[in-house]
Amino acid sequence: MSDALKRTPLADVHVAAGARMVDFGGWDMPVNYGSQIEEHHAVRRAAGIFDVSHMLNVDVEGPDATAFLRLLVANDVSRLTSPGRALYSCMLNPQGGVIDDLIIYFFTSTQWRLVVNAGTADKDIAWMQRVATSKKFDVKVTPRRDLAMVAVQGPQAREKVWAARPAWRASTESLIPFSAAILPDAMVARTGYTGEDGFEIVVPADQVAKLWHDLVAQSVQPCGLGARDTLRLEAGMNLYGQDMDELIHPNQAGLTWTVSLKDTDRRFIGRDAIEQFADPKVFIGLQLLERGVMRAHMAVRCAQGMGEVTSGTMSPTLGYSIGFARLPQGVTVGDTVEIDIRGKWVPARVCKLPFVRNGQPVQHG
Template identity: 60%
Template sequence: MPHQTPLHAAHVEAGARMVDFAGWEMPVNYGSQIEEHHAVRTDAGMFDVSHMLALDLTGAGATDYLRKLLANDVAKVKTPGKALYSCMLNEKGGVIDDLIVYYFADDKYRIVVNAGTADKDVAWMRKQIAAQGANVTLEPRRDMAMIAVQGPNARARTWAAIPGSESASATLKPFNAVEIGPMMIARTGYTGEDGFEITLPAQDAAALWTDLMAAGVRPCGLGARDTLRLEAGMNLYGQDMDDNVSPLNAGLSWTVDMKDETRNFVGRDALEANPPTARLIGLILQDKGVLRAHQHVFTEHGEGETTSGTFSPTLQKSIAFARVPLDVAPGDAVEVDIRGKRLKAVAVKLPFARNGQALV
C-alpha cells in the first residue's frame, strides 16, 4: 500500500488522478497537465512534495561530517539559510542521491532528499556517521510537509496566503531560506521558475494548501513537474544519474568541489581516477515523433542514449537529455532511434527554457 502525504485528501477532493510514485500515492494531474505546466511558466502553480524527506543534522561535528559525505563543499556556505546543491556519492563515484543542504549554523543543517532514495540515503548517512565517529544527530522529519509554489507570481501569491511572510522573505535571495517559527521558506525549486519551497508541520499543510488556492495558485501534479524540470535542464535521479553514473558523466561536474586537496570526500578517489567519458546534452527532435528515455542516439563521434525525454509545452517540440560522447557539441546534427526509425535531432546547450522563456 503506497504512503499518503498529509495533502492526500485535498488531492482526491480536487479530482486529481493519483498514481504510485516512489511508494507514495501522488497526483499526476488535476485534469490538464499542459495547463498546469503553463500556469507555472506564466503565473503560479503549486506541488505537493511532501513525499520528499527533510532531515535535520545537528551537533558539533556537522560541518566536518558533511564535508566528507558530499561531493560539494559545505565549508563555502557561511550565511544562515544558504542552500547548497550536491551529489552524495558511493566509493565508486556513483550518485547515491542528489540533494539540497541548508546551512543555519556550523552545528545545524537541514537536508532534503528524494522520496525514492530516502531510506537508502538515511542508511548511508548513518553508516558514514559511524565510520567517521561523527558527533552529530540525524533526525528524519516525517512530521513535516512540503509545498513548492513556483512561477513568476509565486512569491506574491505566497505572501498573500501566509500573513507576515513577506517581511521575512521579501529580500530572500535565490537558493536561500528563512525560518519562521516551525516553518521554513526556501527560495528554491525544480521548475526553472522563481518561487518558494515551504516546509511546515504536517498538520498545517492542508490549511496552507487551501489558502494558496484562494490566493490564485493552481494545484499541479507530477506530470507538469517533470516537463518543467526537463525544460529547465534539471536532472531526475534514477533516470539521468544513479548509483552507477558519475556526476562527471551526468552534467553535474559543477557540483563537485575538489579545490581543497585535503578534503577526502566519499567517492573523490574514484572521480580522480576516472575522468569523464561522456557528457549530458540537450536534444530537440527535428522530425515528427516523441523523444523518451533509453532511446539510441547516433552521432559523428559515437553512440549515446537519451536519459529523459518529453514533449515540451513551452517549445512545442520534443526534447530530451542525452548522454553522448564528449566531442558532441551544441549545434551538432544527430539521429535518434524511435521505434526502429532513425529520426533527425539537433544537440543544444541546456537548459531549454527558464523564467518563462524558451532559450533555444
C-alpha cells in the first residue's frame, strides 16, 4: 500500500478480516472479503455492511444556512421542515454540470448536514467556501473527519442493527425512507446505495470499529466496493465520475427529478444553463442479449446514431450483463441496439431503470 493512500478508521479491521484492498480515489478500501458474488447476494437476501467512511459528512451552520443551500444545490431544501428529513440533489457549476451528487439532512433551519462523495470532497468544500464567501452568506462549512459511516443494507438490515444496538430501536423503527434519527451518539438514516432497505449510520470515528464488530456478530456480511457497484447498478443508481461529472447536466444522467424549478425566484447555481439546454441524448438502461459484459465507455450503435455505455457489469441477481447508456434521442424502451465489446457488435435491449427492486428482478419484456 502506498503511504499516500488515505485510510478510514476501519482500515485495520478490513485487513485483519482478509479483505483485498485497492486504491479507490486515493483511499485504501476493501474491494471484497473473498467472494464479491456472495457479498452481493447477502445484501439482496439478508444483510451486508459497507465501510463508507471515505465519504465526507459536512456540517453547514449559521443564520444563512438555508438560503445558502437553496443557491448551492439544484433541489430545493426548503421542502425539508422536519428534523432528520433528507433529500438527494446535485451541486452544479454555472454551466449546469454536476460538481457532485449528495444527500442533505435537515436538523434545523440553521443546522444542516451534507454527505458528499469521497473523490470530490476537497473540491466540494472549496466550492462551498467560495460560494459562501462571494455571496457573503453568514454560514460555517465544517468537514467532519472526526465522524465515520457504515451502511447496513438488505431485507434483514434494520433488525440486525436493532439486535446490535437495542437502544436505537425506539428512535428508528418508524423512520420513513430518506429520513434520519439524530441520536446523542449517532445519526441513523434510512438511506442507502443498494436498492435494499437498511440504514446508513454516522458515529464518532473512535466508536465505529465496535459497531462494525457488533454487527458482524449478528451475521451481517462485510461487503466491499465490488458488491457495492453491482448492487447500485442493478438498482439504477448513478456513480459520480462515471455516469455524470462537471461536463454532464442532470438531465443527461437521468437526474431531472433531482432538479426543482418550481420556485422561479430561486436562481440556484446552474439554473440558467439548464433552462437553456436542449439535450440531444437520453439516459437509459441496457440488457445484453448474448454472452459478454458491458463496461463504461463502450460504443453503442443505434438506428438513430451512436451512443456510449456509462456503467456496465455482470448482474449477479439476473445472470446477464446490464448497463446504463447515453443514447441518441428517439431511442425507446424495447429497441435493440448493439454494443462494441472488444471489436464485436453484441445486441442489447433498451430498458427502463432499475433492473432490480426490493431484491426482485424488474420485468422488462
